[in-house]
Amino acid sequence: MPKVNLKTIATELGVSISTVSKALQDSYEISKETKQKVVSLAKKLNFQPNPYASSLRRNQTRNIAVIIPEIANNFFALVINGVESVAREKNYHVLIYLTHDEYKKELEFCEYLQNGRIDGVMMSVTTETQTHEHIGRLTEKGILVVLFDRVCHEIETAKVTTDDFVSSLNATEHLIQNGCKKIAYLALSSHLSIDNKRKAGYAEGLHKYNIPFDASLVIECGNNENEAHQIIKSLLSSPNRPDAIFASVEKLAIETYLVCRELSLSIPQDVKVICFANLKIADLLNPPLSTITQPAFEIGKKAARVLFRNLDSKRGSIENENIVLKSLLIPRLSTQKSD
């Protein structure tokens, strides 16, 4: 089927292209009769105006982008559902970009999105991200940016995070109160401000109970599953092994469970385990996993609301604002006090 465009309709009706274009935009310059003819033929030919051409005119794409490190991750999946719930009300489309936690990909997306495909971006940076100029270039182009969870504090805009320091302090306290004296903290990356806040909360928890901070118990596991598995295995195989694992992310707790099974270590008798997680089935694991659960859906909703409030007000940038939501500590069998 040949491509139907404004010219096809214009030729068929013997009017100018400009008349067709104006008729489709319901312009007052065009007679009611002509409008009806144009609209009816456009419908018959299944004509869709080219959105690129029309976005050039309107400078509004009705698209927002969400840039996230990974998709097979309960936290980010829930955040996106939260964003969608707001975008749907606003009749916007949500485009999802996955960086696979690579800075190079994040940079590419930011360059790519600079030029008018979207009205706004919500993003969570990669563990590799150490600079923020690429995000600044988006805001310089008038594209609104809201950061969430894994944020860069250097960027002046709205940031939606959770109370990571306090949650982490509480989780550490929970472990200590249940008898742990030697708690290992498994981090993803020391480049992430969120990971550093969690680590600081852990250190503060130890300090509160006069347990000396031992740097050898803070272990950066990175993003590679197999490597993380080996790191945890070597940690738990040592004769001097920790009595608790505090994992900064869900997947490190899962690896810990797998390692414990390999090494025939019992949770919680031999090792207690707690982590930041949005695992719906934490309760169905063997044993049920204690979690610090972030309000992921709410984070997505909040980030989208801030973005749309600023889009609606036609501002060119978003004011600096830190929005902090509360996480919830849910103790389960994996951290229960041993008799």
Place this chain on the structure above:
Amino acid sequence: MPKVNLKTIATELGVSISTVSKALQDSYEISKETKQKVVSLAKKLNFQPNPYASSLRRNQTRNIAVIIPEIANNFFALVINGVESVAREKNYHVLIYLTHDEYKKELEFCEYLQNGRIDGVMMSVTTETQTHEHIGRLTEKGILVVLFDRVCHEIETAKVTTDDFVSSLNATEHLIQNGCKKIAYLALSSHLSIDNKRKAGYAEGLHKYNIPFDASLVIECGNNENEAHQIIKSLLSSPNRPDAIFASVEKLAIETYLVCRELSLSIPQDVKVICFANLKIADLLNPPLSTITQPAFEIGKKAARVLFRNLDSKRGSIENENIVLKSLLIPRLSTQKSD
């Protein structure tokens, strides 16, 4: 910062807009010297050509779309990772659209995507989808479509599925061999061809062992978690309850686990459970869950390869083709024979 466009560069260099445009496209009409000046100034001003304008010229967006029913779903997350692994090689961006399993949203996306934002679409339809004209309209516009998993057989194009009938037959046989006589099949929707194939495989399995097919044991649970929970609860509360649950999707097996706990039913002693699932932690559940695991990452890769092969060959449509990958039955404790 004022918007930098072709005119800005043209004015600054005292040349025509057309010269700037041609220089940026490395046209033979422009001298090397002028090209260098233009490119260097464009770089300095951080100029990005408007992709909408340039896609009008090139008619190639370097975007592909993936339309899926949900994101908090291990199967679809893995499919997308598979698609991404291929798109990355081809230097394409993957845009993800979530229908939230609503036909209305699917329809909207298909209308929206008709008009040149993308070169191709990979999609899995919603449980509500009963017609396919909206997909046909995409292909009529020259947009390549590949269907996967939840396909419409009426559309002439490539479809990537798994051996659902055989897998389902094997799972049913596995349950019967482990002593089950009264197996309930939990379906998502009778509108899905994939669900119907799985149901047919289940019926065939019963037939093979001369177990009469009982329509009251085939239960459509739908997409609402709470409703599904109640349906399963009422099924397992009946004095005449089934001795096995065969769930067509992961989330129905999870609800079954939750119901069994509520009703103090033991898995596998009181009820055996098996399901189609891509749950990485099936093995860590209490008890470990027997699964039929689809090669989700491979499905995504395969669908993307077919799409790109056809994009590369500049064909306007994809030939009808059924590509069937094999799933794997992984027996675990949840279906173990009771003594």
